[in-house]
Amino acid sequence: MSAKRIPAGAAPPARGIHRDHVTRRWLAIAGVVVTAVYLVPVYWMLVTSLKTGDSVFRVPPDLIPLPPTIEPYVHAVFGDADIARGLTNSAIIAVGTTFLTLALALPAAYGLAKFRLRGLGVVLMLMLVVQMVPSINLALPMFVLFSSMGLVNSYAGLIIANCALAVPLAVTILRPYFLTVPAEVIEAAKVDGCNELTSFARVALPISTPGVITVAVISFLGAWGEFVFALSLATSEHIQPITIVLAEFTNQVGIRWNDLMAVSAVVALPVIAAFVLLQRYIVAGLTDGATKT
Amino acid sequence: MTAAAPVHVEIPPGLARPGRRGRRARRLLAPALFVLPAVVFVGATVVYPLLYSVLQSFFDVGLREVVQGGARWAGLDNYVDQFGRSRFWYSFFISIVYAAGSVVLTFAAGLGLALLLRRAFRGRNVLRALILIAWVLPTVVSANVWRWLLDGSYGLLNAALRAVGLLEGDLFWLGRPVTAIAAVVVATAWSFAPFAMILLSAGLEGISRTLYEAARIDGASPWQQFRYITRPQLRPVALAALLLIFIYTFKTFDTIFLMTAGGPGGATTTLPVYAYNEAFEFSRFDTAAVATTVLMVVPIVLSVAYFRTLRKENA
Structure with a gap:
């Protein structure tokens, strides 16, 4: 995409090209080194998660775990009922958040893209500004309001809280996708007997699949890693997501760092995996848009 | 899909053969059914709690009032109380220090990364993604x-410092006020710098190449190119990025709460942590609301100032 460099006619003399290649190679090497340094925390998390309880406290520390062990994963992740319950709760909350967000944001983004609405600017501004609101500013009043509604310590309460910030974000991301759906396609669908709803569901949605997947993944990951709402609205152990369980874990005396890092790695895994997929979709969406216009 | 509400768009009974008024009503109905659920939801879950919280700051709200209701009107008492406390102003000050440090470090690191990965080379996008x-x-x-990296006895950072002879024995970074703030700033910047990198990379892409080519023909050095082309051209994007980073770091709660819980001795108790403690440690939801209200006001004031300078510059 950005490979458009000096056009052939304006090619600099041969020496310049050679020098350019050299600087480029050095830039690539510097880029790799800096990235490696930047990811040391991630590396250290994985290394620690593969160590035994004794070797974690070796001074100086082993930079590679020799021999590596999966014992922390077996022990802390799959052998610990609290962790397992936390992971389950997180999955329930994240899936619920994803579905509710899609249910609300998909039609809204479509409506904001395709209908001429009075107050469009106000709604778009609202969706944008709302994303800047600190979670703690919502978590505290929500605790008070939810207390009187019986929503504290419930999946529903946590899902609603997560959606409060996920829906505006989703609408903001999705609207541009629906804007690129040509009006003629929608018109053609209506000529063929579709109404507003079916032309949205059968025509606009399939065309916008990359956007839908992107938003689904972002909503899921947001809820999966969410901490503030969970801390304020889930005081009962039965409902607490993994983020809270993990935080409690560290408050115990004598932290078992290898176990902690193993659980952290498991929490990070879906995020990193989904991120790899998400990248592909973003790239696909961009190239599709570029080739089809 | 689970979108239940818009189903009603399918020929409402009274409008089966719409007259002029009926058609008009239908034309307004469809958009409303698409957009309204989300708008109402955001209104109920964001706007209403925010207003409710501001209202709470004018009432006397403890745990009993939360459970039973019946809070007493307190006027400006909560504000007078909080603004008269040094603990409040201390955490306001800590908030500013933390946000300022995070903004500077995040921006510097993000700009460095964006510049480093600006020129296309094989694998550049992989590095960005990583x-x-x-x-x-x-x-x-x-x-x-980060807590583990910074551990005083067994942390990787101290091991590295010992290896090069900069440290003997243990140093508990999160156990001393100044190093604790520095630590949370570094951890915050580490998380946010990639975000800044993306914003600034987009800004760099937007600078016309012909500017650099012209400068090179005139014999400008790389530094001069940065100083006289990149810097002024990137300014609008950089300002927007700075504002965004500030908004995001000023409200950060989880990083600090998880790393230091506001300690040692309140040295990293920023306003969000302060508000949380007021509410859940001391069951004072009214003074917590004062803190969160102030937490909202600062970014709003900054944003207004930002848009005013934008308008002035464009005029």
């Missing part, structure tokens, strides 16, 4: 990893 991992990592994960 760096972005730091941004998408759940805060619980990154905060815990």
Whole structure:
């Protein structure tokens, strides 16, 4: 995409090209080194998660775990009922958040893209500004309001809280996708007997699949890693997501760092995996848009 | 899909053969059914709680009032009380220090990364994606990893410092006020710098190449090119990025809460942590509301100032 460099006619003399290649190679090497340094925390998390309880406290520390062990994963992740319950709760909350967000944001983004609405600017501004609101500013009043509604310590309460910030974000991301759906396609669908709803569901949605997947993944990951709402609205152990369980874990005396890092790695895994997929979709969406216009 | 509400668009009974008024009503009905559920939801879950919280700051709200209701009107008492406390102003000050430090470090690191990965080379996008991992990592994960890296006895950082002879024995970074703030700033910047990198990379892409070519023909050095082309051209994007980073760091709660819980001795108790403690440690939801209201006002004031300078510059 950005490979458009000096056009052939304006090619600099041969020496310049050679020098350019050299600087480029050095830039690539510097880029790799800096990235490696930047990811040391991630590396250290994985290394620690593969160590035994004794070797974690070796001074100086082993930079590679020799021999590596999966014992922390077996022990802390799959052998610990609290962790397992936390992971389950997180999955329930994240899936619920994803579905509710899609249910609300998909039609809204479509409506904001395709209908001429009075107050469009106000709604778009609202969706944008709302994303800047600190979670703690919502978590505290929500605790008070939810207390009187019986929503504290419930999946529903946590899902609603997560959606409060996920829906505006989703609408903001999705609207541009629906804007690129040509009006003629929608018109053609209506000529063929579709109404507003079916032309949205059968025509606009399939065309916008990359956007839908992107938003689904972002909503899921947001809820999966969410901490503030969970801390304020889930005081009962039965409902607490993994983020809270993990935080409690560290408050115990004598932290078992290898176990902690193993659980952290498991929490990070879906995020990193989904991120790899998400990248592909973003790239696909961009190239599709570029080739089809 | 589970979108239940818009189903009603399918020929409402009274409008089966719409007259002029009926058609008009239908034309307004469809958009409303698409958009309204989300708008109402955001209104109910964001706007209403925010207003409710501001209202609470004018009432006397403890745990009993939360459970039973019947809070007493307190006027400005909560504000007078909080603005008269040094603890409040201390945490306001800590908030500013933390946000300022995080903004500077995040921006510098993000700009460095953006410049480093500006020129296309094979694998550049992979490197960008790898760096972005730091941004998408759940805060619980990154905060815990930082705690472990900074551990006084067994942490990797201290091991490295000992190896090069800069440190003997232990140093508990999170146990002393100044190093604790520095530590949370570094951890915050580590998470946010990739985000800044993306914003600034987009800004750099937007600078016309012909500017650099012209400068090179005139014999400008790389530094001169940066000083006289990149810097002024990037300014609008850089300002927007700075504002965004400030908004995001000023409200940060989880990183600090998880790394230091506001300690040692309140040295990293920023306003969000302060508000949380007021509410859940001391069951004072009214003074917590004062803190969160102030937490909202600062970014709003800054944003207004930002848009005013924008307008003035464009005029």
